[in-house]
Amino acid sequence: MSEEYILENENESRRLAEKVDAAAWVARYCPKQLPKAGKFLDVGCGPGVIAAEIANHFAEADVFGVDIESTRFTYLGSRCPSNLSLIQGDVNQLPFDDCGFDYVQCRFLLEYLRSPERALAEMFRVLKPGGRLLLQDLDGQLLWHYPEDPVVTRVLGVVLSSLSRTGFDPLVGRKLYTLTKLAGFLDVGVEVEPYHLFPGSVDDRTLSLWNMKLSHALPVMAKAMNCERQAEDAKEHFLNYLRREDRFTYSVMMTVVARRDYGKLADEVSM
Numbered sequence: 001m002s003e004e005y006i007l008e009n010e011n012e013s014r015r016l017a018e019k020v021d022a023a024a025w026v027a028r029y030c031p032k033q034l035p036k037a038g039k040f041l042d043v044g045c046g047p048g049v050i051a052a053e054i055a056n057h058f059a060e061a062d063v064f065g066v067d068i069e070s071t072r073f074t075y076l077g078s079r080c081p082s083n084l085s086l087i088q089g090d091v092n093q094l095p096f097d098d099c100g101f102d103y104v105q106c107r108f109l110l111e112y113l114r115s116p117e118r119a120l121a122e123m124f125r126v127l128k129p130g131g132r133l134l135l136q137d138l139d140g141q142l143l144w145h146y147p148e149d150p151v152v153t154r155v156l157g158v159v160l161s162s163l164s165r166t167g168f169d170p171l172v173g174r175k176l177y178t179l180t181k182l183a184g185f186l187d188v189g190v191e192v193e194p195y196h197l198f199p200g201s202v203d204d205r206t207l208s209l210w211n212m213k214l215s216h217a218l219p220v221m222a223k224a225m226n227c228e229r230q231a232e233d234a235k236e237h238f239l240n241y242l243r244r245e246d247r248f249t250y251s252v253m254m255t256v257v258a259r260r261d262y263g264k265l266a267d268e269v270s271m
Contacts (some may be wrong), residue, residue, distance in 0.1 A: 013047040013075040015212040022053035029255060031132050038102035043123060044109030047075035048086050056085035057151045089166045091119045096126045105134040111141060114167035118155060120183040128259040133185060138195055139173030140251035155234040162224035173254035175233050186257035195253035211239060
């Protein structure tokens with residue numbers, strides 16, 4: 001693995017960590033009825049900041065985070081709680097036994113998967129009967145801006161077309177409820193709220209995070225546009241677009257909560 005690749009992932013880990021207030025997220029979304037000494041799993045945990053906050057909040061619990069990119073785990077370093085284990089693994093084949101977890105969560109991952117159905121089947125498999133699931137993902141990722149800008153529209157069209165071949169789905173948020181029901185979960189509830197909500201020029205911190213995001217995506221953009229210089233120009237144009245006072249950008253976040261069945265499907269998993 002090249003040094004440039006490692007550096008790129010360290011920067012991406014920092015962006016992923018900085019864009020979320022982990023303590024506020026746990027207080028807002030983590031189910032209140034979880035057992036104090038339970039076993040919890042964060043699928044697609046990235047640098048592990050939310051998993052670490054859960055581990056600190058539930059000091060008697062065993063918390064696990066799994067991510068396909070293990071280089072992100074270096075972000076926490078010595079701040080990693082003793083009751084948190086970070087494991088490299090694929091959501092399509094989670095490295096855990098059946099029926100082992102009281103709680104499984106997955107944030108902003110299903111939008112990148114070719115088969116979210118398979119991932120949900122794996123989350124179902126590793127949950128205990130009666131265990132709880134939380135999914136969070138976006139609807140309208142990168143899509144919704146006004147006034148329309150011809151360059152932004154063209155560039156996003158090229159990039160999204162390229163990403164779609166890898167399985168990226170910018171509208172996966174609206175599918176979470178149905179996918180969860182079809183996976184066999186019960187008591188499925190959904191909450192809808194704004195996520196990207198930028199009326200007018202974005203603040204310096206938000207602009208910095210977008211700059212980091214686009215810098216990380218430049219190789220994908222350059223490949224899609226077949227020109228590195230055009231990708232750089234497109235990045236700068238989009239950042240300047242975000243500085244416009246008359247511009248409005250938004251996306252929607254869906255949060256789905258559910259429970260694994262105690263009945264026939266649970267028996268089938270253990271067979």
